[in-house]
Amino acid sequence: MTTDTLSLKTRWADFRRQNPKSRIRDAAKQLGVSETELLVTGVGQTVVRLAGDFRELLKQVSSLGYVMALTRNDVLVHERKGVYEKVSFNNHVGLVLGPDIDLRLFMHRWQWGFAVNENDRRSLQFFDAQGEAIHKIYLTDQSNLAAYENLVAAFRSDDQSDRLLIAPSDEKVADKPDAAIDVPGFQSSWLAMQDTHEFFGLLRQYSVGRQQGLRLAPEGHAQLLSMDILKQVFANAADRDVSIMVFVSNPGCIQIHTGSVKKLVQMGPWYNVLDPAFNLHLNETLVDQVWLTKKPTADGIVTALELFDKTGQNVALVFGERKPGKPELDTWRVAVADALAASLTGV
The missing domain is CATH 3.40.1570.10 (HemS/ChuS/ChuX like domains)
Structure with missing residues (x-):
């Protein structure tokens, strides 16, 4: 499936005018697309596509200082402030073991990364092949903005297009009787x-x-x-x-x-x-x-x-x-x- 970006960009803008308080994840569901497809309409304006080994990027997130880590699913949103410390990987399984930011990472699911600027609220956002959000890192008033800009520059993708290919959802395996x-x-x-x-x-x-x-x-x-x-x-x-x-x-x-x-x-x-x-x-x-x-x-x-x-x-x-x-x-x-x-x- 490919995104008709121009049409979606217009629909997304109309939706935001009518629903100014709606979250992007909820908007995506109502518009019948993934969150990533909505986000990519902002490439070249508020969004920068990232590339490279996201494991190496995550090892450098500690340079940002005090940030807010966000992980969610459809039911819950978990937001924790702190510093990324003790970041390590064993192949595609990662750990962040700081006293505040405590994560288990399964990197085979991490397909896309973006740097996002929402009204000067800067973040790093990561998504799977189906366009579902995996993890987001938001700067706080105590974060190092220069380090953020350096990190975005280091992992900036050569591809700054506004098109992407979304994979179909995983089929759920039924339980045995x-x-x-x-x-x-x-x-x-x-x-x-x-x-x-x-x-x-x-x-x-x-x-x-x-x-x-x-x-x-x-x-x-x-x-x-x-x-x-x-x-x-x-x-x-x-x-x-x-x-x-x-x-x-x-x-x-x-x-x-x-x-x-x-x-x-x-x-x-x-x-x-x-x-x-x-x-x-x-x-x-x-x-x-x-x-x-x-x-x-x-x-x-x-x-x-x-x-x-x-x-x-x-x-x-x-x-x-x-x-x-x-x-x-x-x-x-x-x-x-x-x-x-x-x-x-x-x-």
């Missing part, structure tokens, strides 16, 4: 886990989808919850100053916040964390299921909340703050247990 799964073996392996990172391999070993795996979990190790309980867990964590970990993912990036949450605000269908260094925006209408899971590790049970969208995609995980070698926080377990208890009593 439950009857085809070795459920006793799967449950036994679940109970034998020594690390939460083993869970992905466990799903692959038994050919089980993640949501399906929670349905087939050993008794007492997975429970379907309501959105109200999820929000109560956040409220408990905020009231009691419990440090939590919030993972938001798409196929190309996982972004993690570790720390407290304080300012919780409901705005229509959006449930928000609005703290100085961390913002989370959760569209409740797009959440299909929330699960409470308990996974054994060498350090004891690890309790998590897992969110799924209406396609069955896992879009977020929430844990109490923890490190390997240490049991999870008792205060986190109590925050979850109290939210469950309140739901049962109606308090």
Whole structure:
């Protein structure tokens, strides 16, 4: 598929006049195109196409200083301010392991990069072959603008055209029927886990989808919850100053916040964390299921909340703050247990 850029540019301009507060991702859906196709209409004006090895670019992002990292999917937007530190790659898998910016990067999905200037709000934006946003890096008032301009110049593409080729969406692989799964073996392996990172391999070993795996979990190790309980867990964590970990993912990036949450605000269908260094925006209408899971590790049970969208995609995980070698926080377990208890009593 190729973009009829001139026509789309006109439609995009008309849309913005009629919907000045609409986000580009929402506009793209309403116009029936990808976000990248809308963005590329600005090449030569507000947008610069980037090229080269994006791994090398990311290694240099630390020169920008204090920035805002944004990773999202259809359901959640995760924004975290800080400095890109300890950036490393093992082939196409990358890590950013600073105390503030904490990322897992899957570079085989990173197809396009752009430098964007939206009314002097400068950013680096990266997209997959389907035109879906993977990760964005926004400058703040504390960022190094000269370093940004140098980085854009170094990775500026020779191709500054306003045309691109969008790949078709990936086909979703259907889960096997439950009857085809070795459920006793799967449950036994679940109970034998020594690390939460083993869970992905466990799903692959038994050919089980993640949501399906929670349905087939050993008794007492997975429970379907309501959105109200999820929000109560956040409220408990905020009231009691419990440090939590919030993972938001798409196929190309996982972004993690570790720390407290304080300012919780409901705005229509959006449930928000609005703290100085961390913002989370959760569209409740797009959440299909929330699960409470308990996974054994060498350090004891690890309790998590897992969110799924209406396609069955896992879009977020929430844990109490923890490190390997240490049991999870008792205060986190109590925050979850109290939210469950309140739901049962109606308090």
